[in-house]
Amino acid sequence: MNNPLWSYYVRMCVLLILTHLLVGCATPTKSSKTAITPPPIAKFTGLQIEQGPSSLGAEPRKEKITHLILHYTAGTLPSSLDILQGKDPAHKVGIHYVITDEPTPRVIRMVPETMAAFHAGKSGWSELNALNQRSVGIEIVNLDGNVHPYSAAQAEVVFTLCTDIIRRNDIRPNNVLGHSDIAVGRKIDPGSLFPWAKLASLGIGAWPLPEEVKANLSKNKSATPAELRQLLEIYGYHLEPGEPGLKLGIEAFQRHFRPSKVTGIADAETLAILRSLVRRYRSEELRRARLPKV
Numbered sequence: 001m002n003n004p005l006w007s008y009y010v011r012m013c014v015l016l017i018l019t020h021l022l023v024g025c026a027t028p029t030k031s032s033k034t035a036i037t038p039p040p041i042a043k044f045t046g047l048q049i050e051q052g053p054s055s056l057g058a059e060p061r062k063e064k065i066t067h068l069i070l071h072y073t074a075g076t077l078p079s080s081l082d083i084l085q086g087k088d089p090a091h092k093v094g095i096h097y098v099i100t101d102e103p104t105p106r107v108i109r110m111v112p113e114t115m116a117a118f119h120a121g122k123s124g125w126s127e128l129n130a131l132n133q134r135s136v137g138i139e140i141v142n143l144d145g146n147v148h149p150y151s152a153a154q155a156e157v158v159f160t161l162c163t164d165i166i167r168r169n170d171i172r173p174n175n176v177l178g179h180s181d182i183a184v185g186r187k188i189d190p191g192s193l194f195p196w197a198k199l200a201s202l203g204i205g206a207w208p209l210p211e212e213v214k215a216n217l218s219k220n221k222s223a224t225p226a227e228l229r230q231l232l233e234i235y236g237y238h239l240e241p242g243e244p245g246l247k248l249g250i251e252a253f254q255r256h257f258r259p260s261k262v263t264g265i266a267d268a269e270t271l272a273i274l275r276s277l278v279r280r281y282r283s284e285e286l287r288r289a290r291l292p293k294v
């Protein structure tokens with residue numbers, strides 16, 4: 001059939017189908033754009049944050065947020081919420097978020113992130129001292145995270161909240177820290193049972209590359225106490241002078257990165273992990289310190 005009207009009709013149909021296909025092709029480009037966003041938040045959307053009682057231990061924020069600090073409360077939920085209101089003028093404390101220990105843990109906000117909360121105390125990391133102005137703090141309800149494991153449900157909420165804070169504030173992995181990292185010898189929270197490794201596997205915080213640790217172990221390179229101190233300090237730890245200061249620094253490091261044995265003794269594995277972390281996250285500082293290759 002060679003009807004001109006019919007052939008016009010056929011041509012229009014083909015054009016319509018092609019247009020539809022082209023529009024359809026545009027979708028993958030769009031979705032590949034969204035695929036660039038790290039996956040965790042998409043997996044755990046719907047983070048509910050409740051407004052709790054306010055902490056008095058807070059002040060206007062004057063610095064950009066660059067660090068995220070994790071704590072355990074060392075108390076039950078009611079006592080923690082009471083203490084964290086910071087009503088005692090002699091001991092003003094405050095925190096941005098509390099994660100409860102209920103079967104379905106809740107996130108309670110006590111200080112908005114636009115304010116600096118008094119959670120770090122005397123603290124230091126890398127070139128910074130007193131981290132309250134530069135950090136967001138999370139308290140997790142646990143009596144002692146060196147003795148009592150965190151529940152899987154709590155770990156999931158920690159992950160969701162951290163992901164959100166890190167993304168909004170563009171916090172570097174090696175600036176996601178425990179209170180024990182920034183207050184060496186004074187604090188031991190969030191403890192050796194805090195799921196750092198699990199969180200790192202999901203993209204939260206710093207972690208050494210396993211193949212590098214293995215390679216370092218096979219080289220079995222030792223370090224003098226002075227070299228060890230220098231490596232810990234390059235990574236960020238603030239250490240008191242002398243052998244006791246170094247031992248406490250190694251303990252803090254192990255509590256975070258080698259929690260199976262917190263001894264304060266830099267064995268081969270501890271050293272291998274430390275070298276790998278310094279190389280991965282502090283290579284520029286290492287170069288400036290003119291240390292031999294780690």
Ligand SMILES: [Zn+2]
Pocket residue numbers: 070071072119179187189
């Ligand atoms: Zn703490």
